[in-house]
Amino acid sequence: MARQPVARQTVARQVVASPVLVGRDEFLALAGRRLEDAATGRGHLLFVAGEAGIGKTRLVTSISRRAERLEFAVLRAAAFPGDAEATGGVLLDLAGDLRRAADAGWRDVGHALSARLRDPLAAQGDPHRQRRLLVQDLADLLCDLDPGRLLLVVLEDLHWADQLSLEVIGRVAVRLPGRATLMIGAYRSDELFPRTAMRQVRGRLLSQRVAEEIRLPRLTAAQTATLAGAVLGRRPTGSEVAAIHGRSDGIPLHVEELLAASGVPDTLADAVLVRARALDPGVRDIAAAAAVIGRSFDFDLLTAVAQDAPETVDRCLRELQSVYLVQAGADAATFDFRHALIRDALYADIALPRRRQLHERVARVAVERGYRDEFVSAHFDEAHLPGPAYWHALLAAREAAAASSHREALPLYRRAVRNLPDGSSPDFHATLLAALGAEAAAVDENAAAAEAYEEA
Ligand SMILES: Nc1ncnc2c1ncn2[C@@H]1O[C@H](COP(=O)(O)OP(=O)(O)O)[C@@H](O)[C@H]1O
Ligand SMILES: [Mg+2]
Structure with missing residues (x-):
């Protein structure tokens, strides 16, 4: 898909990470x-x-x-x-x-x-x-x-x-x-x-x-004032401190994000969205695709999911880094949202049909590239595609169970059962429930185990 070059946007205010560590x-x-x-x-x-x-x-x-x-x-x-x-x-x-x-x-x-x-x-x-x-x-x-x-x-x-x-x-x-x-x-x-x-x-x-x-405790009002002062580069007024402390509850991430939007938004999500919505639509699309992949995402996977040229994706990622929504990850080809809550806010802002479509693309590209079955099944599940969600969940569940990773196998069996294809035989359904019950019993979820055996 061709896109307009990404223009530099002026955002309400830049997020500034506090130069000093307060209260620790x-x-x-x-x-x-x-x-x-x-x-x-x-x-x-x-x-x-x-x-x-x-x-x-x-x-x-x-x-x-x-x-x-x-x-x-x-x-x-x-x-x-x-x-x-x-x-x-x-x-x-x-x-x-x-x-x-x-x-x-x-x-x-x-x-x-x-x-x-x-x-x-x-x-x-x-x-x-x-x-x-x-x-x-x-x-x-x-x-x-x-x-x-x-x-x-x-x-x-x-x-x-x-x-x-x-x-x-x-x-x-x-x-x-x-x-x-x-x-x-x-x-x-x-x-x-x-x-x-x-x-x-x-x-x-x-x-x-x-x-x-x-x-780690929340910051007191006085510590919040110190943090706000360090971020703003000036002494905040008493009413500013009261508004910020009240809405951030003394949580430093919220203090930084609230200070980055003009006026003081009510919540962290509002503050993040004020910044995101001021971005070029192309950049926002990339942010949405990345948020669907997860807290941490790979450049090549993102490029394939976004169906954009690598140069365009690279430019958008630079823009997202400059507004402090995204940061470079552990190696050159991976990126992280600055904070999991920032990813969550962007994700929640994507309309459901678009979200499902993006999850489906993530899942399909992940299959082609040999990603792990639990990752693939989670994305098919979110895409509301029960057939492949079921199949990959089952593969992942069996693998986890074979390695005695019962705590991991249990949610995967649950996902498989939830996505079981309509025409499946009752016998198979029973076998699957029994496998789920065995994993639940292995991690002492006795009520869940009993329920699964009962249903089986
Ligand atoms: N004590 C502190 N003083 C100043 N800034 C802080 C303090 N604690 C956190 N921050 C800032 O708040 C943001 C979120 O902190 P982070 O360490 O990522 O939170 P967590 O890992 O607990 O989720 C970061 O930008 C960080 O620089
Ligand atoms: Mg952290």
């Missing part, structure tokens, strides 16, 4: 002590908890800088929405970071991690034993990373993490007290719903005192 001194000091401990061979696992936009990434970035000054090597990985269905998602992300490392030893570990994750059933024996060996092997690989060097491992957005990755992280954590590694895991406390893998792993590690936790 005591947490920086605590992290500083934990870095010193790690440097003397007494490593640790530190969780950073708090709601979306409260400043977890920002704090962890400050800690990482401090660690680099102390000559720690820093490794980063993150979980993404949908990872709860992707066995080993966080570890795959970590493996990607390692494979890009300058250090040849790290690159080897990165390749070994990916290979072991691709072949979860390498060991002999029953599924339970295979799973134990898999966790053990992956933990051993990670423990090979730090011989003779100080290491900080940052794991972000663990509320989305899959069970296998968390089991491995837990296994590594108990070994940290004898190593020069500080591990930091950040997660959204308001997304730890019952039955998320992180909720259980966190509870266990905290009660066994294998981990400790920083809980």
